[in-house]
Amino acid sequence: MGIPASGATTLADVAARAGVSLKTASRAVNGEQHVREETRAKVLAAASDLGFQLNSSASLLARGIASSFVGVVTGDLANPFYAVLAQGAASELRAHQLSVTLGSSDESAAQEEVLVDELARRSVRAVIAASAMTSHAPYAALQRRGVPVVFVDRAPTDLDADSIVLDNVGGARAAAEHLLAGGHRRIAFLGDFERLPTYRERLDGFTATMDAATGSAATAPSVASDWRELVREGAHDPEVAARVTGELLDAAHPPTAIFASNNRATLGVLRELARRGDTTTALVGFDDFDLAEVLGVTVVAHDARAMGAQAARLVVERLADPRRDTELVRLPTRLVTRGSGERPPRA
Amino acid sequence: MGIPASGATTLADVAARAGVSLKTASRAVNGEQHVREETRAKVLAAASDLGFQLNSSASLLARGIASSFVGVVTGDLANPFYAVLAQGAASELRAHQLSVTLGSSDESAAQEEVLVDELARRSVRAVIAASAMTSHAPYAALQRRGVPVVFVDRAPTDLDADSIVLDNVGGARAAAEHLLAGGHRRIAFLGDFERLPTYRERLDGFTATMDAATGSAATAPSVASDWRELVREGAHDPEVAARVTGELLDAAHPPTAIFASNNRATLGVLRELARRGDTTTALVGFDDFDLAEVLGVTVVAHDARAMGAQAARLVVERLADPRRDTELVRLPTRLVTRGSGERPPRA
């Protein structure tokens, strides 16, 4: 059990101790073929004695490989959506000998740019990004250097890249239709930052449904054409969402239902409703959450873990074949009714 | 805007294009001193033209540095406690040019061992671990090789290492005292896996308080000496916690209050209470959570982000001075009352 003094135990040390050449030691340590069992055992014993560990930088360099890390860029790891997504990606990538390195942008484009830069400096092998940027130049630069970039949750419009997104339009449409079917005519839409494609797509789905119902005989009484006055944006965090909810409900013609277009917004709405003891305003949220069942909150649910796993798959496939056509995967959503979306409209 | 054909653009290419030596190019690219502004600009332009990026493996190897990654081992990233902790560590480490690579063990000792092995193979610079193991041999091996290991949330007993933990005893004591003060005498304790030190310490705090109250004149009517019959362990996930809660409440002498010793257990209790429409059983949970305010849940709160940041600090300090004494940091907890812990005992 000889414990080495400190620092560098190299393959050369192991080879010397085992009485073999450097190359033989390398073969044994890397589990390659063409090594007599006896020799291998001798080398492995020496390695273990010396507490030897391959120097991964040297190994990668000699092999001509940039690195074994995939960068994952998210908005905020404290948001379970991102955390679960990252975990899905990590566990899928592990199967391909790839590790994940994480960075949170706090949804700030500036910070995201710094992050991407950092990843580049670390020579990551590929990047999976839930980007909050509108211009994706830094990612384009990575792509040009042969580093695959896969976008999750939000697909870029200024870049041709593999992307995996949710069926935001369908999800929002389902939510709106559900509330309309419940008799609601004044439905508020709580949106995220206007620059995010998720916000826009969810608003599109909502808009399509509301427009179709406006003045329509199918939904009697029909939706008034001023439904757009109940659309709000910028509710990215719970605090803002709560404030906006309060303003909506305090208005002359308050909504009878709210569609919160992401989990942070839903949290804010719930806080405000709880604060005022409001148990009549209907609510549907985009994104499921742990306590939704306990609180009886109807949501548009989806599978964040699958999203991460699929992103990892796209990374692996592009790594294998850099010139394949880019792929856009759209993951389904489903409405889960739990009560809050089924509250009847106030008279 | 010459875009390189593919693959390897090396510093040599940049140097050639800029008409300087390799070393000068290196200096410029690394922002070192002793380079004429004009020369630097020339090199940087060439680098940018070629889309050059330093090969970090080569750079680290030449510098004699193992890597710039710190491994963070957690139980489950989907648990916000770990996610926030990881984020705290990451943001603190970034200030020291260190990146984070993540792995989840799912609280399985076997999987954790695989993870640690993987980190070793990646030559991480240091490791921050919320370990679910009872024997920490793999971490000891890392330490021997000069890789600092900092334990978070759970300190090892079989290893001398920097650790940062919560005041579990104090937190549990506060919870128990609060419920006792509210008149409860039959208080259930929902514990995690028995092997986890957090479980044991929280149980210790609970035990100390209950023992002190048993038969004491200070708490009249005094606690019966059979209070231990309401202690349960193994409630690591919400499903088990919900089931155990149901069993407790269905028993002949059900508890009038429950102390859930972690956030997953609290979730399970809340689900079961909601399922049965039980609004009388008092509840205090260890760990705060987003919707605790909405649900009016009294909790023992603490700062997970600070925990991660402190762990990062310990990593940096040990990296700077490997022979300093190991440090054990204990972070405070505080009771946040929101109603669920203040429900009076049923007659």
Add this chain to the structure above:
DNA sequence: TTGAAAGCGCTAACAG
């Protein structure tokens, strides 16, 4: 099955 020599791309000394 094993080994010797030649680099991977970069940085650290030491000159100039």
Add this chain to the structure above:
DNA sequence: CTGTTAGCGCTTTCAA
């Protein structure tokens, strides 16, 4: 301020 000469620790030819 700039360049030259050696390696960092490992893997890869190619021979033996």
